[in-house]
Amino acid sequence: MIEAELKARVHAPEAVMRQLEARAAARVEVYRDTYYDRPDGSLENAGEELRVRTVHGADGTRTVLTYKGPVVDEASGSKPEHETRVEDAEAAHAILRGLGHVPFIAFEKRCRNYDFEARGRKMLATLVRVPEIEGTFLEVETLADEDEVTVALDDIRVVLAELGIGPDDLTRETYTGAVAAQRR
Secondary structure, eight states, X not given: OEEEEEEEEESOHHHHHHHHHHHSOOEEEEEEEEEEEOTTOHHHHTTOEEEEEEEEETTEEEEEEEEEOSOSBTTTTBEEEEEEEESOHHHHHHHHHHTTOEEEEEEEEEEEXXXXXXXXXXXXXXXXXXXXXXXXXXXXXXXXXGGGHHHHHHHHXXXXXXXXXXXXXXXXXXXXXXXXXXXX
């Protein structure tokens, strides 16, 4: 499956949050993400991602290992995603290091997640603040087969428009790139 996703800068976060809360209850979580690469940077150069994410929320703590393949939709940056829960975060980190991967960048994301249905699809909207980056972001995503990514992205654009997010607000900026730029 492809994670069809659009990300936007939000200029009125409180207004968007109120609209999302009318659709679903918020799940407030803090993500601690560590991205890995090969020592030669070949994963990043190929547009691939390998991440260990530990999520802290009201329901406890969980860790997931994620691999994202190269972009399948250039305009949105949507990628195939494979994710699995892991029981032991430290073991996951040790396995990746043992396989020769090196931590590329690590940072924290503060998220308000909203699960809801729209346009016949399960959607996840996430308001995101990254302490090292100025501003608030909104990610809206849904899973789609590769041949329906364009239609899924159109459905996401409708949801964004309903939330007052226009095409000029969309961004392809990555958190990893923005955090790395802040640290230079």
